Amino acid sequence: MNKGALPESARRLILLPAVFIFTFLAAATAFSESFKLPPLSSPEQYGNILINRTSEKNGVKPVSFSHWIHRTKYTCRVCHLELDFNFRINSTEITEKANLDGKFCGACHNGRLAFGHTKENCTRCHNGDIAYSKARFRELSAFPKTEYGNRIDWVAAQAKGLIKPKDSLTPNFKQMPFEKKLELAAEKSGTPPAVFPHRIHTQWLDCSNCHPDIFNIKKKTTKHFSMDRIVKFEFCGVCHLRTAFPLDDCSRCHPGMK
Ligand code: HEC
Ligand code: HEC
Ligand code: HEC
């Protein structure tokens, strides 16, 4: 093989920066690779799901469910604690019988709190269309805006009283207030810390939605709590990729980040 006409010293001069640039690019790519965020859906579909654990197997279309419609009326706590829906699609054993018995969707879809479980309404749920409620997104057009997710600032919408989601299906329930705001310093130096306001979360959630399954109840003791796990739907990523504002909004958690 002819190694070319260049003298050894000249080749080294070209090679060295090349190796340097390559190493630098590889490191930069590895960095951004570990933060590769899932693609975002359109604002009116963010947080929408098609439940299909048993539907198609039983000859009905998958069930469309929109988080933004429901969260204007109820907090996460109502469904994800009182009604036992899991934070993972197709993992809750929702059945036709349970719904008819007043559990899961049937706790509200009983003809009193919301449309009932009757023949003319089957396809309002079983329609296989993830964009089913799209036209109704306009109803939220006056809400304060953000850049990502539903592009709605749900915290501000609640603070302004534009929505008053119920905390419970039982009357006189009072959510336990807890105000502690945590500053979670990142392991990697140079990264501005993330903030975790308990007050805003307990407006939507119960302590036991997070403790002890997702987070330990002592600051900086949760194992493997880092950004590369968060982007894989763990820790903050349980909610902040699919219903609450998405991870793309870096500075909302890391106020010091541009
Ligand atoms: C009216 C009921 C209801 C309310 C209110 C509600 N959810 Fe859900 N959520 C569901 C159902 C149903 C599922 C699907 C569960 C299943 O299929 O096992 C779900 C699934 C999820 C998932 C998993 C989505 C996926 O793609 O795997 C997340 C995350 C979630 N909810 C977060 C929230 C948060 C945060 C709130 C409050 C802002 C909230 N939910 C409010 C009913 C609700
Ligand atoms: C308020 C929403 C809603 C309504 C209305 C509704 N369903 Fe369902 N149904 C569900 C959900 C959610 C599941 C669980 C789906 C899954 O996991 O794939 C389900 C499951 C089913 C299943 C799966 C098999 C089983 O036994 O669980 C059948 C069949 C079914 N529904 C039939 C019907 C029929 C017929 C109607 C109308 C009389 C109806 N549903 C109305 C939400 C609804
Ligand atoms: C905590 C009460 C509650 C639970 C649980 C609940 N819903 Fe609803 N749902 C409502 C209310 C109230 C409305 C009417 C909201 C409105 O019209 O503004 C509604 C509306 C809907 C709509 C109509 C959206 C539209 O475009 O008009 C669908 C579809 C729906 N729910 C499906 C479901 C399914 C599927 C489940 C279970 C997986 C479920 N809901 C569980 C309270 C609930």
Ligand code: HEC
């Ligand atoms: C949305 C999730 C979430 C909810 C809901 C939540 N917490 Fe926390 N909590 C956290 C996180 C994250 C930490 C820090 C864990 C870590 O750094 O390892 C934490 C830490 C704590 C700590 C330790 C604080 C310290 O300085 O060491 C206490 C006490 C606590 N939570 C109590 C509560 C109580 C009481 C509630 C309900 C009123 C609640 N939490 C609701 C996520 C939550």
Ligand code: HEC
């Ligand atoms: C169980 C669901 C859940 C988990 C887990 C969770 N959050 Fe949230 N978070 C929410 C919801 C719901 C809101 C209300 C805003 C929205 O829905 O967009 C919120 C709001 C916030 C806000 C308020 C922004 C503002 O405008 O004031 C911050 C900051 C935040 N979350 C940071 C975190 C951090 C950091 C973690 C992980 C340590 C975390 N969250 C874990 C559900 C969750």
Ligand code: HEC
């Ligand atoms: C929902 C809140 C939230 C959002 C949004 C968020 N982060 Fe983080 N991030 C955290 C938390 C919490 C930690 C601290 C974990 C720990 O204790 O090390 C963290 C840590 C980090 C770290 C330190 C290294 C590591 O793996 O822990 C970097 C770098 C980082 N985030 C970058 C980003 C970038 C870039 C974005 C926007 C694309 C972003 N973050 C969006 C919550 C968030």
